[in-house]
Amino acid sequence: MKILVAEDDHNLRRGLAALLEREGYTVLTAANGRDALDVFQSQAPEFVCLDIMMPGLDGYELCKRFRKSRPGLPIIFISAKSEEIDKVLGLELGADDFITKPFGTREVLARIRAVTRRCLAAREPDASTTPFTMDDLEIRPAELRAMRPGEPPIDLSLRDVAILRALHARRGQAVDRATLFREAWSLEHVPMSRTLDQHVSQLRKRIERDPQNPQVICTVHGVGYRFD
């Protein structure tokens, strides 16, 4: 899923981009309103995060134009403006959510996932949204959730779903890193980093009953991971 982040503060823009890339989004960035409009028109993102106070066109104006062009586009405002009128105006212009600064990473991810779920739910059902089961865990791609009977739902990112789908599709087989990077990161080459391992480690903490003895995502040393 392509997501556009329009934010004039470059640290915040880069941080949000890193955060969302880790989530599995393909992130497009813009430093001002004009650039955001150009990216929107040229690359057609599926999700938009807008700051309000930006040089050139502000977030409100961008939201109006985006809405006019694509009424169903998910839009979230991320802004330091926290007055009620600011939030009301943003929501009245058609935004799906309004996140005020300062915010935590978990908060912004949770809200983005919530909007993403609505976006996915609105799509036509296909193989990518079909639920599947791994052990006693039911993965629901369209909801970005994993359900275990009698337990609260577990929020998943797009990347989490991609990793689990890749392992489920090759059940009983060791899935090498290159395959996982290709299917979950859309990367053809394997970076020299522990990105995959760190991501799997974080995923295990959320879905495994015992992360130290994982049952869903098993490590295949020297190769990658496997789902039995």
Add this chain to the structure above:
Amino acid sequence: MKLRSFIVLLLLVLAPLAALAWLGARLARHEQMAAERHIEAALRGRLDDLAGQIDAMMEDRRRALLAALAEAEPSPAGLRELARKNPHIAQGFALSSAGQIIYPNPADPTLSEAEWAFLRRAQDSLSPGELLAASAEELSAINQIAGAPQAQAQMPAAANDPQGTVSRRVPINNPAQSQQMAAPPAQQLTQQPAPQQMQMPPPAQQQAAQMPQQPYAQSFANVSPLELRSGWYAWYWGRGAHVLLWRRDELGQFVGVELNGARLLADVIALLPDSTPESEKRINLYRSLTDGGSASRYYVQAELLRLVDTSGATLYQWTPRGPMTLADGSKPSAARPLAPPLHAWSLELHLPPGAMGAGLGRGTQLALAMGLAALALALGGMALYLWREQTRALREAAQRVTFVNQVSHELKTPLTNIRMYAEMMEDSLDELAEQPRRHLDVILAESRRLSRLIGNILSFARRQRNGLTLHPQPGVIDETVESVAGHFRPALEAQNISLSLQLGAPEPVRFDADVLEQILGNLLNNVEKYAPGAAVTISTRCEAASGRTIITVADTGPGIAPAHREKIFAPFYRISSRLTDGVAGTGIGLSIARDLARLHGGDLRLVKGDAGATFELTINAETE
């Protein structure tokens, strides 16, 4: 600016203006009335002056005619000759002491038509008693007019008698006696007995010496009619007034003349203003004599002078500046009857409609308007100054709030970066040595603390402009308490403060989680600052009956002295003591917390201050 203050300020400006305007209007009205009276007096003075000139002319005429009568031959022929030579005389007459008409004698067949006409119009007047009585009345009238210029002779208009057969003697002060007398048959005048011969009067010089040298009226004041030696007699006959002058000799014979009416009128008119250069000089003279003030000068140029008779018919009129039309029935601005024997005529002065009021007191009105305008400007300026001074404090306070708002707003983005990068670092680093992890925890804790501080400042600023609002959402209060406790646990543990939870509100309810977090955050922040080494317990419970949730934060710290227990909720109040001095803080945390609690339908109270502090937070939370 409050409405009441605005109203008071408005009254401070309008009330004195209204009072002054009312006083000024009264003053202007008084001035106008005074000016009108002055103008009336000036107009009357002008008429008095003209009447005086006419009186002087009549006195001169009387003297001259009496002298002429004394010099004339005391016979009908002599009187005819006198009338022929003297243009002021229309007809002479003579009466015996018994009242018989000696001349013109109705039995005289040589009488001319003019003499017969005289007899017809004067037949009721030619008697000693009539002449004497009329003169006495005229004397009385003269004295009255001299003493009361406004009094006019009550002279009913004469009947329109084209044949001149009605003879009417018009009494001065007794209009009731004016009667329309029946016309005697013309042939009666011809049946008069043979006239007696006139006896010779005393020599003319003796008579002249006996003539009173004083003016007519004064000479005969307090003189009985029988003692009168001469006099005027005026009567109205036909369409005009007629005047006789008579003198009586020692034998009681009356001899006199009728004045030429046309010549008399011309002589009177000659004394009235006209547009000749000589008359202009006379006008300026009597105006300067009668105009006592500047107000009158406005109206001198627009007046109309009239000489009218008792029927109101105009005998003469004049305006100094072009024609002036009088409306029907218009009353004169000033009027004065002439003295007898001309009391059938009156002088009138008319001013154009509205002239009396136009420009009266204009100077005063202008000064009043300018004064009021200046006062209004001064009061308005003072009110504006007071308003600006009052609002300046408010503006400065608003500017301070705006500044605080702006600063807090600008802090949010960098704070977001700090927190976000720290959390991302925490997530991406699986295994960290204890020290780096602790460092990272400090970064996160301080960023959250900074967030709370900014949140408090913004809440305070919003409260200043009544901008605090509530956004209840479904949630579980215990989960929010756990989240807050989790955020504060590292910082509390760093101060050796143990934190325990006793949660009893697990049911979903509607409440504003952000508000609850801010309140609990302020309370735990105070525990962190003021109760190091203590133990703090957060407990929650629901009261189903009231729909309230009660959250208690109790610590075992130093407590709060009774003197401070209510003051601590006041903005910017900070307890100064050995324990608290040097501890950083803004003094608005508890104030904000209480306001937010009350915004949520509850309250925040300090229920225990000894051996620690126990704060009880109650909020209204509707069950989902």
